[in-house]
Amino acid sequence: MGTISQQGYHHGNLRRAVMDAALEAIGETGPSGWSLRELARRAGVSHAAPAHHFGDKAGLLTAVAAEGYAALSDELERADGDFGEVGAAYVRFAVTRPAYWTVMFRPELYRADDPAVAAARARSRAVLVSGARGAAGRPERERLVMLAAWSLAHGFAGLWLDGALAESAEDGRDPAELARAVFRTAAEGFGSPGD
Amino acid sequence: MGTISQQGYHHGNLRRAVMDAALEAIGETGPSGWSLRELARRAGVSHAAPAHHFGDKAGLLTAVAAEGYAALSDELERADGDFGEVGAAYVRFAVTRPAYWTVMFRPELYRADDPAVAAARARSRAVLVSGARGAAGRPERERLVMLAAWSLAHGFAGLWLDGALAESAEDGRDPAELARAVFRTAAEGFGSPGD
DNA sequence: CCGGGCATCCTGCCAGTGGCAAGATGGGGT
DNA sequence: ACCCCATCTTGCCACTGGCAGGATGCCCGG
Numbered sequence: 225m226g227t228i229s230q231q232g233y234h235h236g237n238l239r240r241a242v243m244d245a246a247l248e249a250i251g252e253t254g255p256s257g258w259s260l261r262e263l264a265r266r267a268g269v270s271h272a273a274p275a276h277h278f279g280d281k282a283g284l285l286t287a288v289a290a291e292g293y294a295a296l297s298d299e300l301e302r303a304d305g306d307f308g309e310v311g312a313a314y315v316r317f318a319v320t321r322p323a324y325w326t327v328m329f330r331p332e333l334y335r336a337d338d339p340a341v342a343a344a345r346a347r348s349r350a351v352l353v354s355g356a357r358g359a360a361g362r363p364e365r366e367r368l369v370m371l372a373a374w375s376l377a378h379g380f381a382g383l384w385l386d387g388a389l390a391e392s393a394e395d396g397r398d399p400a401e402l403a404r405a406v407f408r409t410a411a412e413g414f415g416s417p418g419d
Numbered sequence: 420m421g422t423i424s425q426q427g428y429h430h431g432n433l434r435r436a437v438m439d440a441a442l443e444a445i446g447e448t449g450p451s452g453w454s455l456r457e458l459a460r461r462a463g464v465s466h467a468a469p470a471h472h473f474g475d476k477a478g479l480l481t482a483v484a485a486e487g488y489a490a491l492s493d494e495l496e497r498a499d500g501d502f503g504e505v506g507a508a509y510v511r512f513a514v515t516r517p518a519y520w521t522v523m524f525r526p527e528l529y530r531a532d533d534p535a536v537a538a539a540r541a542r543s544r545a546v547l548v549s550g551a552r553g554a555a556g557r558p559e560r561e562r563l564v565m566l567a568a569w570s571l572a573h574g575f576a577g578l579w580l581d582g583a584l585a586e587s588a589e590d591g592r593d594p595a596e597l598a599r600a601v602f603r604t605a606a607e608g609f610g611s612p613g614d
Numbered sequence: 615c616c617g618g619g620c621a622t623c624c625t626g627c628c629a630g631t632g633g634c635a636a637g638a639t640g641g642g643g644t
Numbered sequence: 645a646c647c648c649c650a651t652c653t654t655g656c657c658a659c660t661g662g663c664a665g666g667a668t669g670c671c672c673g674g
Protein backbone atom coordinates (compact mmCIF):
# COMPACT_ATOMS: atom_id res chain seq x y z
CA MET A 225 0.00 0.00 0.00
CA GLY A 226 2.92 2.31 0.52
CA THR A 227 2.21 4.49 3.46
CA ILE A 228 2.72 8.00 2.29
CA SER A 229 4.95 10.40 4.11
CA GLN A 230 2.87 11.92 6.86
CA GLN A 231 5.51 13.86 8.66
CA GLY A 232 6.42 17.45 8.17
CA TYR A 233 4.39 20.48 7.34
CA HIS A 234 2.53 18.84 4.51
CA HIS A 235 0.53 15.86 5.57
CA GLY A 236 0.61 14.25 2.17
CA ASN A 237 -2.83 12.70 2.15
CA LEU A 238 -4.92 14.75 4.49
CA ARG A 239 -8.08 14.44 2.46
CA ARG A 240 -8.14 10.66 2.75
CA ALA A 241 -7.01 10.74 6.36
CA VAL A 242 -9.86 13.03 7.34
CA MET A 243 -12.39 10.99 5.38
CA ASP A 244 -11.21 7.82 7.11
CA ALA A 245 -11.32 9.52 10.49
CA ALA A 246 -14.83 10.69 9.68
CA LEU A 247 -15.98 7.21 8.71
CA GLU A 248 -14.52 5.84 11.91
CA ALA A 249 -16.15 8.54 14.02
CA ILE A 250 -19.49 8.09 12.29
CA GLY A 251 -19.34 4.39 13.03
CA GLU A 252 -18.72 5.14 16.67
CA THR A 253 -21.04 7.99 17.49
CA GLY A 254 -23.29 8.50 14.50
CA PRO A 255 -23.25 10.92 11.60
CA SER A 256 -23.07 14.01 13.78
CA GLY A 257 -21.65 12.82 17.06
CA TRP A 258 -18.25 14.30 16.43
CA SER A 259 -16.58 17.56 15.50
CA LEU A 260 -14.37 18.64 12.65
CA ARG A 261 -11.81 19.62 15.22
CA GLU A 262 -11.81 16.11 16.63
CA LEU A 263 -11.14 14.66 13.19
CA ALA A 264 -8.33 17.14 12.75
CA ARG A 265 -6.82 16.04 16.04
CA ARG A 266 -7.07 12.37 15.03
CA ALA A 267 -5.31 13.17 11.79
CA GLY A 268 -2.68 15.15 13.65
CA VAL A 269 -3.30 18.46 11.93
CA SER A 270 -4.58 21.83 13.01
CA HIS A 271 -8.27 22.48 13.44
CA ALA A 272 -8.55 24.48 10.23
CA ALA A 273 -6.72 22.11 7.91
CA PRO A 274 -9.75 20.03 6.86
CA ALA A 275 -11.56 23.14 5.70
CA HIS A 276 -9.12 23.53 2.85
CA HIS A 277 -10.14 20.15 1.42
CA PHE A 278 -13.86 20.09 2.15
CA GLY A 279 -14.92 23.64 2.79
CA ASP A 280 -17.16 22.91 5.72
CA LYS A 281 -18.77 20.02 7.57
CA ALA A 282 -21.45 19.57 4.91
CA GLY A 283 -18.70 19.43 2.32
CA LEU A 284 -17.00 16.58 4.13
CA LEU A 285 -20.25 14.65 4.43
CA THR A 286 -20.96 15.33 0.77
CA ALA A 287 -17.69 13.63 -0.10
CA VAL A 288 -18.58 10.71 2.16
CA ALA A 289 -22.00 10.35 0.54
CA ALA A 290 -20.54 10.42 -2.96
CA GLU A 291 -18.01 7.76 -2.08
CA GLY A 292 -20.75 5.72 -0.44
CA TYR A 293 -23.04 5.81 -3.46
CA ALA A 294 -20.15 4.82 -5.67
CA ALA A 295 -19.33 1.87 -3.43
CA LEU A 296 -22.98 0.84 -3.31
CA SER A 297 -23.21 0.98 -7.07
CA ASP A 298 -20.21 -1.29 -7.35
CA GLU A 299 -21.74 -3.81 -4.99
CA LEU A 300 -25.10 -3.80 -6.73
CA GLU A 301 -23.60 -4.12 -10.18
CA ARG A 302 -21.61 -7.10 -9.03
CA ALA A 303 -24.86 -8.83 -8.04
CA ASP A 304 -26.72 -7.84 -11.16
CA GLY A 305 -28.63 -10.46 -13.05
CA ASP A 306 -30.37 -12.04 -10.09
CA PHE A 307 -33.01 -9.71 -8.72
CA GLY A 308 -32.99 -11.24 -5.25
CA GLU A 309 -29.24 -11.00 -5.05
CA VAL A 310 -29.39 -7.27 -5.71
CA GLY A 311 -31.64 -6.92 -2.68
CA ALA A 312 -29.29 -9.00 -0.58
CA ALA A 313 -26.34 -6.92 -1.78
CA TYR A 314 -28.19 -3.74 -0.83
CA VAL A 315 -28.71 -5.02 2.69
CA ARG A 316 -25.19 -6.36 2.92
CA PHE A 317 -23.78 -2.98 1.99
CA ALA A 318 -25.82 -1.23 4.67
CA VAL A 319 -24.86 -3.75 7.32
CA THR A 320 -21.17 -4.01 6.53
CA ARG A 321 -20.56 -0.33 5.87
CA PRO A 322 -23.05 1.45 8.09
CA ALA A 323 -21.05 4.67 8.20
CA TYR A 324 -21.56 5.29 4.51
CA TRP A 325 -25.17 4.20 4.54
CA THR A 326 -26.06 6.35 7.52
CA VAL A 327 -24.78 9.48 5.85
CA MET A 328 -26.18 8.73 2.40
CA PHE A 329 -29.75 8.68 3.65
CA ARG A 330 -29.58 11.82 5.75
CA PRO A 331 -29.76 14.42 2.98
CA GLU A 332 -30.11 17.26 5.45
CA LEU A 333 -26.52 16.69 6.51
CA TYR A 334 -24.90 17.25 3.14
CA ARG A 335 -25.41 18.84 -0.28
CA ALA A 336 -27.59 16.27 -1.96
CA ASP A 337 -27.58 18.26 -5.19
CA ASP A 338 -23.83 17.99 -5.54
CA PRO A 339 -23.02 16.77 -9.06
CA ALA A 340 -20.77 13.95 -7.90
CA VAL A 341 -23.36 12.70 -5.44
CA ALA A 342 -26.20 12.96 -7.94
CA ALA A 343 -24.24 11.02 -10.54
CA ALA A 344 -23.27 8.26 -8.14
CA ARG A 345 -26.82 8.01 -6.87
CA ALA A 346 -28.19 7.79 -10.40
CA ARG A 347 -25.83 4.91 -11.06
CA SER A 348 -27.16 3.02 -8.03
CA ARG A 349 -30.71 3.58 -9.09
CA ALA A 350 -30.05 2.35 -12.60
CA VAL A 351 -29.11 -1.06 -11.26
CA LEU A 352 -32.30 -1.27 -9.24
CA VAL A 353 -34.44 -0.28 -12.19
CA SER A 354 -32.82 -2.75 -14.52
CA GLY A 355 -33.26 -5.44 -11.90
CA ALA A 356 -36.97 -4.71 -11.68
CA ARG A 357 -37.21 -4.71 -15.45
CA GLY A 358 -36.09 -8.30 -15.48
CA ALA A 359 -38.43 -9.43 -12.73
CA ALA A 360 -41.64 -7.64 -13.56
CA GLY A 361 -43.76 -9.13 -16.26
CA ARG A 362 -45.78 -6.33 -17.73
CA PRO A 363 -44.20 -2.91 -18.06
CA GLU A 364 -46.74 -1.16 -15.83
CA ARG A 365 -45.80 -3.52 -13.06
CA GLU A 366 -42.18 -2.58 -13.44
CA ARG A 367 -42.38 0.56 -11.38
CA LEU A 368 -44.36 -1.05 -8.60
CA VAL A 369 -42.05 -4.04 -8.45
CA MET A 370 -39.05 -1.78 -8.31
CA LEU A 371 -40.59 0.31 -5.54
CA ALA A 372 -41.59 -2.78 -3.59
CA ALA A 373 -38.18 -4.39 -3.80
CA TRP A 374 -36.32 -1.18 -3.07
CA SER A 375 -38.57 -0.35 -0.14
CA LEU A 376 -38.19 -3.85 1.21
CA ALA A 377 -34.40 -3.84 1.10
CA HIS A 378 -34.15 -0.25 2.30
CA GLY A 379 -36.54 -0.80 5.17
CA PHE A 380 -34.90 -4.01 6.29
CA ALA A 381 -31.51 -2.36 6.29
CA GLY A 382 -32.75 0.65 8.21
CA LEU A 383 -34.56 -1.39 10.83
CA TRP A 384 -31.58 -3.65 11.28
CA LEU A 385 -29.16 -0.79 11.76
CA ASP A 386 -31.51 0.86 14.24
CA GLY A 387 -31.47 -2.33 16.22
CA ALA A 388 -35.21 -2.68 15.78
CA LEU A 389 -34.88 -6.25 14.57
CA ALA A 390 -32.50 -7.30 17.30
CA GLU A 391 -34.98 -9.25 19.39
CA SER A 392 -36.91 -10.79 16.53
CA ALA A 393 -33.94 -11.98 14.57
CA GLU A 394 -30.74 -12.31 16.49
CA ASP A 395 -30.60 -16.05 16.27
CA GLY A 396 -27.02 -15.50 15.23
CA ARG A 397 -28.01 -15.43 11.61
CA ASP A 398 -26.32 -13.33 9.06
CA PRO A 399 -28.54 -10.32 8.39
CA ALA A 400 -28.07 -10.66 4.65
CA GLU A 401 -29.19 -14.26 4.92
CA LEU A 402 -32.29 -13.28 6.85
CA ALA A 403 -32.92 -10.53 4.33
CA ARG A 404 -32.81 -13.10 1.58
CA ALA A 405 -35.48 -15.14 3.33
CA VAL A 406 -37.63 -12.06 3.84
CA PHE A 407 -37.13 -11.12 0.22
CA ARG A 408 -38.20 -14.59 -0.88
CA THR A 409 -41.28 -14.40 1.30
CA ALA A 410 -42.31 -11.17 -0.38
CA ALA A 411 -41.44 -12.43 -3.84
CA GLU A 412 -43.79 -15.35 -3.33
CA GLY A 413 -46.39 -13.00 -1.93
CA PHE A 414 -47.11 -12.66 1.76
CA GLY A 415 -50.73 -11.70 1.42
CA SER A 416 -52.33 -15.06 0.80
CA PRO A 417 -51.14 -17.86 3.07
CA GLY A 418 -49.95 -19.86 0.11
CA ASP A 419 -48.18 -23.18 0.54
CA MET B 420 -57.74 24.26 24.22
CA GLY B 421 -57.91 27.22 26.61
CA THR B 422 -54.71 29.08 26.00
CA ILE B 423 -52.94 28.99 29.28
CA SER B 424 -51.48 32.07 30.84
CA GLN B 425 -48.07 32.52 29.36
CA GLN B 426 -47.12 35.79 30.91
CA GLY B 427 -45.14 36.41 34.03
CA TYR B 428 -42.32 34.58 35.61
CA HIS B 429 -43.91 31.19 35.29
CA HIS B 430 -44.65 30.22 31.74
CA GLY B 431 -47.44 27.87 32.67
CA ASN B 432 -46.87 25.24 30.02
CA LEU B 433 -43.24 25.44 29.05
CA ARG B 434 -42.81 21.73 28.57
CA ARG B 435 -45.42 21.58 25.85
CA ALA B 436 -44.33 24.85 24.32
CA VAL B 437 -40.76 23.63 23.97
CA MET B 438 -41.88 20.29 22.57
CA ASP B 439 -44.01 22.07 19.98
CA ALA B 440 -41.18 24.40 19.11
CA ALA B 441 -38.91 21.39 18.75
CA LEU B 442 -41.35 19.61 16.44
CA GLU B 443 -41.63 22.72 14.34
CA ALA B 444 -37.87 23.20 14.17
CA ILE B 445 -37.29 19.55 13.34
CA GLY B 446 -39.75 19.84 10.50
CA GLU B 447 -37.88 22.83 9.17
CA THR B 448 -34.24 21.91 9.54
CA GLY B 449 -34.07 18.29 10.57
CA PRO B 450 -33.63 16.55 13.91
CA SER B 451 -30.46 18.42 14.81
CA GLY B 452 -30.54 21.58 12.75
CA TRP B 453 -31.47 23.78 15.68
CA SER B 454 -30.33 24.63 19.18
CA LEU B 455 -31.93 24.40 22.57
CA ARG B 456 -31.36 28.10 22.95
CA GLU B 457 -33.31 28.78 19.79
CA LEU B 458 -36.26 26.81 21.12
CA ALA B 459 -36.05 28.76 24.35
CA ARG B 460 -36.14 32.01 22.40
CA ARG B 461 -39.16 30.83 20.41
CA ALA B 462 -40.93 29.99 23.63
CA GLY B 463 -39.94 33.33 25.11
CA VAL B 464 -37.96 31.98 28.05
CA SER B 465 -34.33 32.05 29.08
CA HIS B 466 -31.83 29.70 27.56
CA ALA B 467 -31.65 27.47 30.60
CA ALA B 468 -35.36 27.02 31.21
CA PRO B 469 -35.86 23.94 29.01
CA ALA B 470 -33.17 22.08 30.92
CA HIS B 471 -35.40 21.97 33.96
CA HIS B 472 -38.02 19.97 32.05
CA PHE B 473 -35.88 17.75 29.85
CA GLY B 474 -32.44 17.69 31.37
CA ASP B 475 -30.54 18.01 28.15
CA LYS B 476 -31.00 17.84 24.40
CA ALA B 477 -31.18 14.06 24.40
CA GLY B 478 -33.84 14.30 27.08
CA LEU B 479 -35.98 16.52 24.92
CA LEU B 480 -35.64 14.21 21.95
CA THR B 481 -36.45 11.25 24.19
CA ALA B 482 -39.73 12.91 25.07
CA VAL B 483 -40.40 13.56 21.38
CA ALA B 484 -39.69 9.94 20.51
CA ALA B 485 -41.96 8.64 23.26
CA GLU B 486 -44.79 10.88 22.14
CA GLY B 487 -44.16 9.81 18.55
CA TYR B 488 -44.33 6.10 19.31
CA ALA B 489 -47.52 6.64 21.26
CA ALA B 490 -49.08 8.51 18.37
CA LEU B 491 -47.94 5.85 15.90
CA SER B 492 -49.45 3.14 18.08
CA ASP B 493 -52.76 4.97 18.11
CA GLU B 494 -52.77 5.24 14.33
CA LEU B 495 -51.85 1.60 13.81
CA GLU B 496 -54.42 0.34 16.29
CA ARG B 497 -57.10 2.31 14.52
CA ALA B 498 -56.29 0.47 11.29
CA ASP B 499 -56.06 -2.91 12.93
CA GLY B 500 -57.87 -5.81 11.38
CA ASP B 501 -56.82 -5.20 7.80
CA PHE B 502 -53.15 -6.02 7.36
CA GLY B 503 -52.71 -3.81 4.33
CA GLU B 504 -54.31 -0.89 6.09
CA VAL B 505 -51.80 -1.15 8.90
CA GLY B 506 -49.05 -0.73 6.35
CA ALA B 507 -50.79 2.25 4.81
CA ALA B 508 -51.28 3.78 8.25
CA TYR B 509 -47.58 3.31 8.98
CA VAL B 510 -46.66 5.20 5.85
CA ARG B 511 -49.29 7.83 6.42
CA PHE B 512 -47.94 8.51 9.88
CA ALA B 513 -44.41 8.96 8.58
CA VAL B 514 -45.54 11.26 5.78
CA THR B 515 -47.93 13.42 7.76
CA ARG B 516 -45.83 13.70 10.90
CA PRO B 517 -42.27 13.53 9.67
CA ALA B 518 -40.86 15.35 12.68
CA TYR B 519 -41.82 12.52 15.01
CA TRP B 520 -40.79 9.81 12.59
CA THR B 521 -37.42 11.35 11.90
CA VAL B 522 -36.51 11.43 15.56
CA MET B 523 -37.92 8.00 16.41
CA PHE B 524 -35.60 6.22 14.02
CA ARG B 525 -32.43 8.02 14.97
CA PRO B 526 -31.69 6.23 18.25
CA GLU B 527 -28.31 7.87 18.56
CA LEU B 528 -30.04 11.18 19.22
CA TYR B 529 -31.97 10.15 22.29
CA ARG B 530 -32.10 7.59 25.10
CA ALA B 531 -33.67 4.64 23.35
CA ASP B 532 -33.68 2.63 26.56
CA ASP B 533 -35.89 5.13 28.33
CA PRO B 534 -38.80 3.22 29.93
CA ALA B 535 -41.48 5.43 28.40
CA VAL B 536 -39.98 5.08 24.95
CA ALA B 537 -39.51 1.34 25.26
CA ALA B 538 -43.11 0.87 26.38
CA ALA B 539 -44.54 2.97 23.58
CA ARG B 540 -42.36 1.20 21.04
CA ALA B 541 -43.46 -2.19 22.32
CA ARG B 542 -47.07 -1.14 21.85
CA SER B 543 -46.42 -0.24 18.22
CA ARG B 544 -44.70 -3.51 17.56
CA ALA B 545 -47.53 -5.49 19.11
CA VAL B 546 -49.90 -4.18 16.46
CA LEU B 547 -47.54 -5.18 13.68
CA VAL B 548 -47.07 -8.65 15.09
CA SER B 549 -50.77 -9.25 15.51
CA GLY B 550 -51.34 -8.02 11.99
CA ALA B 551 -48.83 -10.52 10.66
CA ARG B 552 -50.44 -13.24 12.75
CA GLY B 553 -53.65 -12.73 10.85
CA ALA B 554 -52.06 -12.69 7.41
CA ALA B 555 -49.51 -15.46 7.67
CA GLY B 556 -50.82 -18.96 7.26
CA ARG B 557 -48.42 -21.20 9.06
CA PRO B 558 -46.85 -19.97 12.28
CA GLU B 559 -43.26 -20.22 10.98
CA ARG B 560 -44.20 -17.84 8.23
CA GLU B 561 -45.49 -15.36 10.75
CA ARG B 562 -42.14 -13.85 11.56
CA LEU B 563 -41.06 -13.58 7.95
CA VAL B 564 -44.35 -12.03 6.90
CA MET B 565 -44.12 -9.53 9.73
CA LEU B 566 -40.55 -8.63 8.80
CA ALA B 567 -41.43 -8.31 5.12
CA ALA B 568 -44.43 -6.07 5.72
CA TRP B 569 -42.66 -3.95 8.29
CA SER B 570 -39.58 -3.57 6.12
CA LEU B 571 -41.71 -2.67 3.16
CA ALA B 572 -43.66 0.04 4.95
CA HIS B 573 -40.61 1.33 6.78
CA GLY B 574 -38.50 1.46 3.66
CA PHE B 575 -41.15 3.15 1.59
CA ALA B 576 -41.64 5.79 4.26
CA GLY B 577 -37.94 6.41 4.59
CA LEU B 578 -37.35 6.68 0.87
CA TRP B 579 -40.29 8.99 0.46
CA LEU B 580 -39.17 11.33 3.20
CA ASP B 581 -35.66 11.39 1.80
CA GLY B 582 -37.12 12.50 -1.50
CA ALA B 583 -35.68 9.43 -3.17
CA LEU B 584 -39.03 8.55 -4.72
CA ALA B 585 -39.76 12.03 -5.95
CA GLU B 586 -39.00 11.43 -9.60
CA SER B 587 -40.45 7.97 -9.86
CA ALA B 588 -43.72 8.73 -8.19
CA GLU B 589 -44.69 12.34 -7.99
CA ASP B 590 -47.61 12.02 -10.36
CA GLY B 591 -49.49 13.99 -7.77
CA ARG B 592 -50.55 10.83 -6.05
CA ASP B 593 -51.05 10.56 -2.36
CA PRO B 594 -48.03 8.73 -0.95
CA ALA B 595 -50.22 6.53 1.23
CA GLU B 596 -52.19 5.58 -1.87
CA LEU B 597 -49.05 4.69 -3.76
CA ALA B 598 -47.84 2.77 -0.72
CA ARG B 599 -51.06 0.77 -0.80
CA ALA B 600 -50.40 -0.18 -4.42
CA VAL B 601 -46.84 -1.17 -3.61
CA PHE B 602 -48.05 -3.15 -0.64
CA ARG B 603 -50.58 -4.95 -2.82
CA THR B 604 -47.89 -5.74 -5.37
CA ALA B 605 -45.78 -7.36 -2.69
CA ALA B 606 -48.72 -9.14 -1.12
CA GLU B 607 -49.47 -10.79 -4.46
CA GLY B 608 -45.81 -11.56 -4.89
CA PHE B 609 -43.51 -9.62 -7.16
CA GLY B 610 -41.12 -12.41 -7.97
CA SER B 611 -43.06 -14.27 -10.60
CA PRO B 612 -44.77 -12.12 -13.22
CA GLY B 613 -48.16 -13.38 -12.14
CA ASP B 614 -51.43 -12.23 -13.74
C1' DC C 615 21.45 25.69 -8.75
C1' DC C 616 18.12 29.17 -7.60
C1' DG C 617 13.87 31.80 -6.94
C1' DG C 618 9.17 32.47 -7.06
C1' DG C 619 4.32 30.71 -7.10
C1' DC C 620 0.86 28.47 -4.93
C1' DA C 621 -1.32 24.58 -2.71
C1' DT C 622 -1.24 23.25 1.86
C1' DC C 623 -1.30 23.93 6.61
C1' DC C 624 -1.18 26.98 10.94
C1' DT C 625 -2.43 30.50 14.53
C1' DG C 626 -5.76 33.63 16.13
C1' DC C 627 -10.23 35.18 16.51
C1' DC C 628 -15.46 35.46 16.86
C1' DA C 629 -20.26 34.35 17.69
C1' DG C 630 -23.01 30.66 19.06
C1' DT C 631 -23.84 26.27 21.68
C1' DG C 632 -24.72 22.80 25.55
C1' DG C 633 -24.53 22.32 30.15
C1' DC C 634 -23.78 23.54 35.05
C1' DA C 635 -24.13 26.52 39.30
C1' DA C 636 -26.27 29.73 42.11
C1' DG C 637 -29.77 33.03 42.75
C1' DA C 638 -34.61 35.18 41.99
C1' DT C 639 -39.66 34.57 41.80
C1' DG C 640 -44.14 33.52 43.14
C1' DG C 641 -48.01 29.86 43.21
C1' DG C 642 -50.10 26.71 46.33
C1' DG C 643 -50.54 24.13 50.34
C1' DT C 644 -50.90 24.39 55.40
C1' DA D 645 -50.12 34.77 56.65
C1' DC D 646 -46.22 32.12 55.73
C1' DC D 647 -43.04 29.19 53.88
C1' DC D 648 -41.71 25.59 50.57
C1' DC D 649 -39.98 24.38 46.38
C1' DA D 650 -41.04 23.91 41.42
C1' DT D 651 -39.99 27.00 38.01
C1' DC D 652 -37.36 30.27 35.67
C1' DT D 653 -33.14 33.58 35.46
C1' DT D 654 -28.44 35.24 35.11
C1' DG D 655 -23.72 34.12 34.75
C1' DC D 656 -20.15 31.23 33.53
C1' DC D 657 -17.14 27.67 31.10
C1' DA D 658 -15.28 24.68 27.54
C1' DC D 659 -16.08 23.65 22.98
C1' DT D 660 -17.56 24.17 18.15
C1' DG D 661 -17.80 25.83 13.13
C1' DG D 662 -16.10 29.07 10.29
C1' DC D 663 -13.26 32.96 8.72
C1' DA D 664 -8.98 35.91 8.15
C1' DG D 665 -4.29 36.40 7.65
C1' DG D 666 0.24 34.39 8.04
C1' DA D 667 3.79 30.52 7.67
C1' DT D 668 5.81 26.60 5.13
C1' DG D 669 7.82 24.07 1.65
C1' DC D 670 6.99 21.40 -2.83
C1' DC D 671 7.44 22.05 -7.67
C1' DC D 672 8.43 24.18 -11.84
C1' DG D 673 10.67 27.52 -14.86
C1' DG D 674 14.91 29.54 -15.64
